[in-house]
Every structure is written in structure tokens, then in C-alpha cells.
Amino acid sequence: MISLxxxxxxxxxxxxxxxxxxxxxxxxxxxxxxxxxxPFRTLREVHFSGDGTVVETRYNPIALLGIAAIGVAVxxxxxxxxxxxxxxxxxxxxxxxxGSSKAVMQASSKxxxxxxxxxxxxxxxxTTNDSYxxxxxxxxxxxxxxxxxxxxxxIVSLLVAENERMRNDSNALKTRxxxxxxxxxxxxxxxxxxxxxxxKDPLTGTGNRRQFDVTxxxxxxxxxxxxxxxxxxxxxxxxxxxxxxxFGHQVGDELIKxxxxxxxxSVRDADTVIRYGGEEFAVILPMTDQDGARxxxxxxxxxxxxxxxxxxxxxxxxxxxxxxxxxxxxxTGDDVEALVQRxxxxxxxxxxxxxxxxxxxxx
Numbered sequence: 281m282i283s284l285x286x287x288x289x290x291x292x293x294x295x296x297x298x299x300x301x302x303x304x305x306x307x308x309x310x311x312x313x314x315x316x317x318x319p320f321r322t323l324r325e326v327h328f329s330g331d332g333t334v335v336e337t338r339y340n341p342i343a344l345l346g347i348a349a350i351g352v353a354v355x356x357x358x359x360x361x362x363x364x365x366x367x368x369x370x371x372x373x374x375x376x377x378x379g380s381s382k383a384v385m386q387a388s389s390k391x392x393x394x395x396x397x398x399x400x401x402x403x404x405x406x407t408t409n410d411s412y413x414x415x416x417x418x419x420x421x422x423x424x425x426x427x428x429x430x431x432x433x434x435i436v437s438l439l440v441a442e443n444e445r446m447r448n449d450s451n452a453l454k455t456r457x458x459x460x461x462x463x464x465x466x467x468x469x470x471x472x473x474x475x476x477x478x479x480k481d482p483l484t485g486t487g488n489r490r491q492f493d494v495t496x497x498x499x500x501x502x503x504x505x506x507x508x509x510x511x512x513x514x515x516x517x518x519x520x521x522x523x524x525x526x527f528g529h530q531v532g533d534e535l536i537k538x539x540x541x542x543x544x545x546s547v548r549d550a551d552t553v554i555r556y557g558g559e560e561f562a563v564i565l566p567m568t569d570q571d572g573a574r575x576x577x578x579x580x581x582x583x584x585x586x587x588x589x590x591x592x593x594x595x596x597x598x599x600x601x602x603x604x605x606x607x608x609x610x611x612t613g614d615d616v617e618a619l620v621q622r623x624x625x626x627x628x629x630x631x632x633x634x635x636x637x638x639x640x641x642x643x
Contacts (some may be wrong), residue, residue: 511573602636
């Protein structure tokens with residue numbers, strides 16, 4: 281048997297919204313029926329004598345409790361919706377970051393703490409509403425034993441005091457919720473900043489392997505849903521180890537950064553450049569078939585081939601720089617690993633065939 285604990289926050293929110301809608305519909309049907317609903321709709325009854333003097337005033341505890349119950353239900357529904365919204369944001373960000381970044385974990389923890397404060401405030405307000413309804417019901421039970429004039433004085437004093445308490449509590453709740461909203465907005469900004477740190481390669485500023493996994497999964501889903509082409513280019517610098525050993529790691533890092541700039545300058549805004557590892561890069565090309573990917577890879581190859589790198593301190597020229605490229609297009613049934621394997625295989629073919637060339641899968 282499924283319990284509420286087995287449901288997600290979003291499912292609980294939908295269930296609460298549906299239940300509230302059902303109650304509203306039932307109330308409307310009852311209002312439109314021929315049933316005598318006077319006991320539920322009448323808040324106060326005033327009885328007069330023949331000369332117009334007030335003989336008796338009665339307050340209906342059922343109607344008072346009904347109003348309080350409706351208020352509690354509305355506040356509870358708002359709380360569930362707020363919980364679902366904030367948890368949804370937390371789940372989205374948590375899925376994107378992989379949960380391994382300390383900054384992301386700290387921001388998520390603070391977000392949960394702020395959410396707990398919001399829910400605590402709402403629960404306190406619901407408790408106050410319940411106490412308000414009980415106070416009115418108890419007053420009704422005691423009024424019957426008092427004279428008419430004393431009843432009026434007591435009920436007026438009670439309503440003034442309870443309304444003032446409710447007003448103060450509502451103002452305090454409003455202030456706390458506004459403060460929490462500011463905190464949540466600040467935490468969302470922190471999560472965005474953490475995402476940039478977690479998904480970026482510190483040397484080149486391009487995406488890293490985590491960014492590659494996230495972007496590729498999303499690109500494949502869109503490719504399947506919209507039935508559009510998707511291509512992947514794998515590339516790396518030819519004879520990089522030789523240059524790195526001869527001129528040092530600092531020069532090697534500058535060479536990698538220059539290669540990244542050439543790639544980024546040769547692709548569209550919709551494309552994603554990833555430092556896949558070492559001197560190897562991946563270029564994700566959504567809405568691009570194999571021929572279009574070949575054109576982009578050739579453009580990058582020619583641009584990089586034309587570059588000349590000189591060591592500033594010694595004015596020593598490194599010589600001509602080249603890179604090799606492997607191109608593959610998504611096929612139905614592919615996962616990320618299958619697409620990467622085909623593009624990597626063509627990159628290996630390009631290097632085996634003499635380097636400084638583009639090899640396309642299927643050719």
C-alpha cells in the first residue's frame with residue numbers, strides 16, 4: 281500500500297491541490313442544492329422581541345470552525361506548493377552539479393535550512409489559526425450562562441483581542457517570508473556561481489568532463505525528441521608531448537589555451553566546447569549533421585594550422601602547429617559512450633593516416 285511518505289514533494293503538492301479542488305467543488309454543489317445549509321452559513325443569530333429589543337445573540341461555532349478550517353487548508357496548500365518549488369530548484373541544481381562540489385553542497389544545505397524556516401513559520405501560523413478557532417468555540421460555550429449585556433461585552437472584547445493577535449501574527453509571518461525570499465534569491469545566485477566553477481575547466485575556461493556528460497545527455501534527449509541531427513567532433517594537438525617535453529609545461533599550457541581559443545572562435549553559440557582531457561577537446565554540435573560537422577572541423581584545422589607560437593622570453597619559434605579531428609553523427613539507439621567511441625575511432629584514424637586532417641565516420 282502506498283503512503284504519503286512514498287510520494288515525492290511534487291506529487292504531494294499535486295495531491296493537495298487536487299483535494300482542495302474537490303472540496304471547493306463539493307462546497308459549490310452543496311450551495312446549489314436544496315439542502316438546508318443555514319447551520320453552516322449563519323455565523324451569528326440575533327433574536328428580537330416584539331418591540332424590537334434584542335433578546336438573544338448566538339454565535340455559530342460550526343461556521344466559525346469552518347472558516348478557520350478553510351484558512352488552515354489554504355495555508356497548508358501554499359506551504360506545500362512553496363516546498364515543491366524550492367525542492368524542485370534544489371533537485372535541478374543538484375542533478376546538474378553531481379553533488380561533488382563543496383560550494384554546491386554548502387549552498388544546497390543553506391537552501392534547505394531556509395526552507396525549514398519558511399515551513400516553520402507557516403506551521404506556527406496554522407497553529408495560531410487553530411487556537412483562534414478554539415478560542416471562539418470556547419467563548420460560545422461560556423456565553424450561554426451570561427446575561428445579554430454581558431454577552432455582548434465579552435464577545436466584543438474577545439474578538440478585538442483575537443483579531444489583534446491574528447493581525448500581529450500575520451504581519452510577523454509576512455516579514456519572515458520576505459526575509460526568506462531574499463535569502464533564497466541569494467542562494468540561487470550562489471548555486472549559479474557554483475555551477476560555473478564546477479562545470480568549467482580552470483586552464484582554458486571551456487567546459488570540463490562533467491559539463492560534457494550533462495550537455496551530451498541533454499543534446500541526445502533533444503535530438504530524439506525533436507528528430508534533429510547531432511554530431512560530435514573529437515580533436516587533439518598533434519605531437520603535443522614532443523612540444524611539451526622540449527619547451528616545458530608552461531609553454532604546453534599556453535598551446536592548449538590557444539587551441540581552445542581557436543575552437544571557440546570557429547563554432548556557434550549553440551555549440552559546446554569541452555576540454556576532454558590533456559590536449560584533447562570535444563565539440564558538441566546540436567542540429568548539425570555529419571557534413572556540417574566536417575566543415576566546422578576543417579575550419580578549426582585550418583585556423584590552428586595557420587598559428588605560430590613564439591616564446592616571448594627567448595623569442596624562440598616553436599614552428600607549425602597542427603591538430604587531428606574525428607567526426608561522428610548520432611544514430612538511433614546511441615548513448616553517450618557509443619557516440620564518443622565512434623568519434624574517437626575516427627580521431628585515431630586521422631592520426632594514423634598522417635595527422636593534420638579530419639576523418640569522418642563511415643568514410
